[in-house]
Amino acid sequence: MKLKFCGAAGTTTGSQHLLEVNGKKILLDCGLYQGRRQDAYQVNCCFPHFDPQEIDVVVLSHAHIDHSGNLPNLTKSGFTGNIHATFATRDLCTIMLADSAHIQEYDVQWLNKRLLKEGKPPVEPLYRKEDAERCLRQFVTSGYDRPMLISDGVTMTFFDAGHILGAAQVLLEIEDKEDGGKRKRLLFSGDIGRGDNEVLNNPVAVEDVDYLLMESTYGGREHELPTGALDEVAEVLDRSLKRGGKVLIPAFAVERTQQILYVLNRLFEEGKLPKVPVYVDSPLAVGATEIFRLHPECFNQEVYDFLFEEGKDPFLFEGLRLIRAVNESKKLNEKHEQCIIISASGMCEAGRIRHHLKNGIENPRNTIFFVGYCADNTLGRFIRDGNEVVNIFGKPFKVKAAVEIVDSFSGHADHSELLDYFQAMTGPKKKVWLVHGEPTRSEALCGALRAIHKGDVEVAELGKIVEF
Incomplete structure (x- = not known):
């Protein structure tokens, strides 16, 4: 052999x-x-x-x-x-x-x-x-x-x-x-x-x-935080929302987005966060979320019970919108309300998150919340590392939005x-x-x-x- x-x-x-x-x-x-x-x-x-x-x-x-x-x-x-x-x-x-x-x-x-x-x-x-x-x-x-x-x-x-x-x-x-x-x-x-x-x-x-x-x-x-760091996530999001702007979460379309959705569902339900609109702006993430619902055999006992004992959808809650169309994605940049936008890619190298960053990174009321690894020489890593100016679509932008990081979600x-x-x-x-x-x-x-x-x-x- x-x-x-x-x-x-x-x-x-x-x-x-x-x-x-x-x-x-x-x-x-x-x-x-x-x-x-x-x-x-x-x-x-x-x-x-x-x-x-x-x-x-x-x-x-x-x-x-x-x-x-x-x-x-x-x-x-x-x-x-x-x-x-x-x-x-x-x-x-x-x-x-x-x-x-x-x-x-x-x-x-x-x-x-x-x-x-x-x-x-x-x-x-x-x-x-x-x-x-x-x-x-x-x-x-x-x-x-x-x-x-x-x-x-x-x-x-x-x-x-x-x-x-x-x-x-x-x-x-x-x-x-x-x-x-x-x-x-x-x-x-x-x-x-x-x-x-x-x-x-x-x-x-x-x-x-x-x-x-x-x-x-x-x-x-070693990872910096253990898994299931709900208190840390709640603290970061609460602090971010108090700034009065948008919270932009770059997230991988498969797994990371669904983890964040379930955590938000829990935090809203337990009253640990004020309820604000949440948008998942990634066609791939929307499709993946629909697939997740089809496979409870993969869920841990808590999520399984949430689905079957309590009869609730782990990845769906009041105020959540799943966005596929490009024109709807563009309209998010015109909104001035407080909201949370989850968008791919997680390293900010492709996808719709770059457009949201372009439109929101220079607003000090906004927050960019990283929940995953960013490789060297990616836009996400440049922002995470504290660079004051980053290039998006070939043009320089000042990083005035707050940057928050929680690394407990690694797969x-x-x-x-x-x-x-x-x-x-x-x-x-x-x-x-x-x-x-x-x-x-x-x-x-x-x-x-x-x-x-x-x-x-x-x-x-x-x-x-x-x-x-």
Whole structure:
């Protein structure tokens, strides 16, 4: 049995891991590498580590684009097998892959302008919306804790990862016929949540794991606040609303927006905040919120009871408006009433949040409230870091609005939480490979695991093949 690291090794994007067993090739995730446009296109277009036509089956851990985003290109390039995912992951992919296709088309327009100036031929997008739709026809869905035979001698079971809606750890129970029929249990962690999520279940502790492919995104790094920091959120929002202006919340369309909606619902219901209009201004976020309502199997007990015992919608409350149309989005900038606007993207690099910032960042009565991570060199990071002037749509704007930050909403387990996850898992864990982390993060977690675990632990290397 062989495992080849084809992506998310030495970085956090482009999750792809190829397992060869019993003469079959199983691809774990098929994510997009995300980086500089031209570099990303070269990495994503051609699948340098394998031939798509030779892949027999794909298993998808969750819907985030760095895990699912190259599936339409894979099917377009000749892969004809099944794509196994949870019900919620498939539903999220219906909107996220279409949105990704739109971005591919937009990015190619930008790239082709540059190529034209250099006298080079134009390129095609990785895939179009039609490719994303066709890809969805190959999905085969199953629930958590339901074993399914997916290949010769390979049974797959999804376990809740507590990361985003439908996110799964993937357990493969393997009868390795090339190794005398030995039975082996390989776990692919996918991305692991923190636990005590405002909406979702905690990650499940999987039993009897022989081999582990584990994420390391936050190795060596601790989150500043615990999950469920309702009091901190209430305090920030109350302080912000007292300024008399708008509260602009840049938020990822999937997961973060729904967390914020549920928290606001709670705070309004408990009387901890004055009731003001709330707008979700992102077509993708609106679509994702509708999908969340379809999947109570992913909710923690509190949200489940809120839905079934109390008969209330976790993501809908008086004064909330979900906005799709562009003209309605524009009208928000004309309003002078107090309100809360939740809009994508979370890092302020794209989407409608940039228009709201353009129109509101120079008003000292307004507040920009960050509830998630912003990468280096993004507009969100420049604002978070206290820059007095930032560029929006190529023009300078003075940051006169107040800036507030609460970092309790991360969907990724931090260093201590990853160690807790590892120790809660039973089995010998003979070999552990760390993926989905920047080198310093993976090495930090590797060192910590070696200090508490007798089995082999190593950081995966891109393109390397391991046998076990």
